Amino acid sequence: MSKMNAALFYGPMDVRFEQIEIPHPGPGELLVKVGAALTCGTDIKTYERGHPTIIKTIPSTFGHEFSGEVVEIGEGVKDFKVGSRVATCNAVPCMECYYCRRGIFNLCEDLLILNGAYAEYIAIPARMVKYNVYELPSEMTYEEAAVSEPLGTALHSIRSINIIPGDTVVVLGSGPLGLMLSRLAVLQGGRVILSGEITAERKKVAEAYGVVDFMDIRELKLEDRIQHVKEITDGKRGADVAIEAVGFPQAWEEAMQLVRKHGTVLFHGGCKSGSTVTLDTTTMHYAELTLYGRYHQTPDDYRRAFNLLKHRLVDGRKLVTETLPLSQLLEAFGKVRKFEGIKFAIDPSEM
Ligand SMILES: [Zn+2]
Numbered sequence: 489m490s491k492m493n494a495a496l497f498y499g500p501m502d503v504r505f506e507q508i509e510i511p512h513p514g515p516g517e518l519l520v521k522v523g524a525a526l527t528c529g530t531d532i533k534t535y536e537r538g539h540p541t542i543i544k545t546i547p548s549t550f551g552h553e554f555s556g557e558v559v560e561i562g563e564g565v566k567d568f569k570v571g572s573r574v575a576t577c578n579a580v581p582c583m584e585c586y587y588c589r590r591g592i593f594n595l596c597e598d599l600l601i602l603n604g605a606y607a608e609y610i611a612i613p614a615r616m617v618k619y620n621v622y623e624l625p626s627e628m629t630y631e632e633a634a635v636s637e638p639l640g641t642a643l644h645s646i647r648s649i650n651i652i653p654g655d656t657v658v659v660l661g662s663g664p665l666g667l668m669l670s671r672l673a674v675l676q677g678g679r680v681i682l683s684g685e686i687t688a689e690r691k692k693v694a695e696a697y698g699v700v701d702f703m704d705i706r707e708l709k710l711e712d713r714i715q716h717v718k719e720i721t722d723g724k725r726g727a728d729v730a731i732e733a734v735g736f737p738q739a740w741e742e743a744m745q746l747v748r749k750h751g752t753v754l755f756h757g758g759c760k761s762g763s764t765v766t767l768d769t770t771t772m773h774y775a776e777l778t779l780y781g782r783y784h785q786t787p788d789d790y791r792r793a794f795n796l797l798k799h800r801l802v803d804g805r806k807l808v809t810e811t812l813p814l815s816q817l818l819e820a821f822g823k824v825r826k827f828e829g830i831k832f833a834i835d836p837s838e839m
Pocket residue numbers: 528529530552553637638
């Protein structure tokens with residue numbers, strides 16, 4: 489046992505399945521046999537066009553939302569043992585830089601990023617083992633535990649804003665993050681309206697998460713959506729909060745049009761670099777909007793996300809449509825692109 493199955497990124501639209509060397513855990517590290525690696529929009533974008541920060545060498549392993557079983561421990565590891573089932577965030581801050589010293593861990597200047605979950609084994613670096621690895625209780629599945637990474641980013645975003653129980657919250661974007669943000673808004677007492685491509689599958693999950701109203705962007709035009717939100721809010725004023733989870737400038741602009749005076753807008757989705765949006769200065773000034781840009785997560789966000797899944801306050805199982813073998817990774821990406829399913833779990837032990 490010295491080789492393992494892995495998906496390797498060679499360039500845009502060029503992923504190959506090969507046998508590579510199993511990593512060896514160094515001091516403080518864990519070697520984990522991947523139980524589930526989830527598809528993520530970031531990985532799909534990486535596959536389609538490459539990624540400046542995630543892919544550093546070619547060929548490169550990739551995949552970053554995972555959980556699995558510890559099969560070997562590095563020297564000095566005390567908190568975990570062989571056989572522990574664990575999940576980790578894919579990035580960990582340095583705890584020493586300018587931003588870390590100010591508690592803004594998500595903007596760390598020396599973030600350590602882990603990639604390579606679309607492979608049978610992955611070594612978790614010592615810094616990550618120290619701050620960002622959690623053990624799964626026996627009833628928690630690998631699939632739901634792997635949701636902790638994206639859920640941590642949603643939690644990071646939403647904890648910045650103040651949703652007051654009873655607030656009307658519009659979430660733009662019906663992908664996995666739109667659904668997770670909807671659930672978190674419901675947990676904060678929000679009356680949530682989900683706007684996006686509302687497929688039957690997504691609607692089912694959203695309803696289970698407590699979403700009470702939907703706007704399908706394939707049927708309702710922008711003006712109709714603004715009108716609908718006005719009509720269902722007190723005094724036809726608009727939503728108290730709008731949360732953008734699409735990553736397109738049009739959605740950023742729409743979010744600013746859906747809120748009432750003194751409303752809050754949260755931008756969660758990252759747009760293509762260089763994107764700009766138009767902001768109505770009159771509205772911004774006279775309506776006193778509050779805009780939040782939020783990115784990534786801190787170890788505390790990750791810990792909380794893991795606990796929400798562990799206690800099933802967010803049922804992560806609903807977000808994972810199906811488990812597929814590693815050889816079907818690209819088919820899984822294709823399904824996500826066609827809005828079939830929500831997230832797919834890849835089992836790398838099967839080729
Ligand atoms: Zn992700």
